[in-house]
Amino acid sequence: MARLAFKLSARKVETLKEKGRYSDGAGLYLRIADGGRRSWVFRYLRPSGGQTELGFGPAKGAGKDGLTLADARLRAEEARALLRRGIDPATERKAAETAGQTFGEFADSYLESIRAGFKGKNAVADWKRDLEVRCKPLRPKALADIATNDVLAVLSPIWLTIPRTARETRSRIERVLSAARAKGLRSGENPALWRGNLKELLPKAPKSKRHHKAAPYEDVPGIVRELRTKHSGADTAVNLAAEYIILTAVRTGEARFMRAREINFDDKLWTIPAERMKTEDHPEGRPHEVPLCARAIAILRAVMPKGLDPDAYVFAGQWSKDHTKPLGHNAVLHALKSVYPAITTHGCRSSFRDWAGDETHFPREVAEMALAHKVGDEVEQAYRRGTALKKRRELMEAWDRYVESEANVIQLRAQQ
Known part of the structure; x- marks a missing residue:
């Protein structure tokens, strides 16, 4: 394998002060911003298309802690190795950072992100009740580990006794898990899906129309x-x-x-x-x-x-x-x-x-x-x-x- 054309030296990295972007070759750059802020960035072409960059963190300079040139080159090589396998380094990093995110953590942040679209005065309170109380068994579980049986454990006790609330809870669990999949935090079929999934496992709930007491x-x-x-x-x-x-x-x-x-x-x-x-x-x-x-x-x-x-x-x-x-x-x-x-x-x-x-x-x-x-x-x-x-x-x-x-x-x- 041909040796990379390294353009920077450790000494040069520590002494550079002028604002700008300095290439070390093969996508690795030292960036110096206003106020002397120094950082390492890696520019690359995504497997899905389009150029982007990934930050590696602050760069070591005169009297300042941070990544040395050797550290930055090592991280750049790790990113290039992922690219050779068709993996986007930014996506891989995000997946690693959120791999342990729980249902409760994600559900709370998801509710906050969609609450502006609610019309009813009690909509947010209803969502919080379901996600915090009804879904309490799901909250400590990692998003990637939630399966159909976990959702059934939440719904089965209330499916026949409070059917309307149970249906709303199932729908909200499905939306949370769908959003998690869209963000790359889950894969596979949604375990809260109704058709072809929970519909076949839960008993048919009676639909009762509530009649309010009225005077003649x-x-x-x-x-x-x-x-x-x-x-x-x-x-x-x-x-x-x-x-x-x-x-x-x-x-x-x-x-x-x-x-x-x-x-x-x-x-x-x-x-x-x-x-x-x-x-x-x-x-x-x-x-x-x-x-x-x-x-x-x-x-x-x-x-x-x-x-x-x-x-x-x-x-x-x-x-x-x-x-x-x-x-x-x-x-x-x-x-x-x-x-x-x-x-x-x-x-x-x-x-x-x-x-x-x-x-x-x-x-x-x-x-x-x-x-x-x-x-x-x-x-x-x-x-x-x-x-x-x-x-x-x-x-x-x-x-x-x-x-x-x-x-x-x-x-x-x-x-x-």
């Missing part, structure tokens, strides 16, 4: 009447918030986190930002416009102080006089249950939907759009450009008239 719509006017009676006696915003949610048929979270800037009093319209909408039901990336009836407007004016900051919450927490904190998570639910125990806040939406179907002639799709549900298949959604705002406004005003007129005369029915 005939009882809603009585519920509203009781809420108003409680408010007149205690003057608490939570009772008005509960009535507002009933009148607008929105989800509790959408009302709790409503900010003053979302309300247009002139147009009698509330625009909920897309990121606060439930994405599996609502068309992705689209805000939801809620037409406001006269009573809903009156409630907003009652709870919003004059000159309220545009970013302030409309329905403030009990001790938040400056409206910088929203109502508590269960505050509205407790207000409703105090007058009608057999109900949930989500059940109010069911009461509205039953009333619209039984007592009005509004088309089904108008009622569904009022609830911010997707209407039709993907093709129909693609061609449905409008939001039927005018028709939805007529529907919500009819709902207001029903609740308002009956609330003035109907007492709450005795409950079983």
Whole structure:
């Protein structure tokens, strides 16, 4: 083998001071940067194509510690040996550095890298719960060592008891391991893959649709009447918030986190930002416009102080006089249950939907759009450009008239 044309000497390396790049031959360079920073770099052509360079670390100089010329030449020869075998030295180094990385370490860094893309307020918390609690047996294991049986050990105990959570956990494990493979930290098939893998090993989980307790719509006017009676006696915003949610048929979270800037009093319209909408039901990336009836407007004016900051919450927490904190998570639910125990806040939406179907002639799709549900298949959604705002406004005003007129005369029915 021909001897490499070494161009530098140990003495020259220690005495060079001028900023620049000095070649020793065969891809090895001494680099001197601003401030006299000295380092060794190896330039080479990758097996996959394209020229790049690999840093070897600081270079020894006058009075400075670092790699000597001999050390740098030895590392350069090791890199050339890898290249002769078709291996990229940079890839090999990265694999060596991360060979012992655990599932827990990588999962935490992966979650941090994707959290900016989450829309829901609780998405990060849900991911952390699954990756830290559900996946606790996986966390100390090296990424490269995780097999199907390891994933089964996490999923099997919860697969039939909490199937929805189990499915979400499996999906998140699959994403973490797919990302690890993309970064070269794993090889082979993903052990959390569903089709052709876990699907054949786990029992079929029953799909149960959760039904929220709802009051018959005939009882809603009585519920509203009781809420108003409680408010007149205690003057608490939570009772008005509960009535507002009933009148607008929105989800509790959408009302709790409503900010003053979302309300247009002139147009009698509330625009909920897309990121606060439930994405599996609502068309992705689209805000939801809620037409406001006269009573809903009156409630907003009652709870919003004059000159309220545009970013302030409309329905403030009990001790938040400056409206910088929203109502508590269960505050509205407790207000409703105090007058009608057999109900949930989500059940109010069911009461509205039953009333619209039984007592009005509004088309089904108008009622569904009022609830911010997707209407039709993907093709129909693609061609449905409008939001039927005018028709939805007529529907919500009819709902207001029903609740308002009956609330003035109907007492709450005795409950079983």
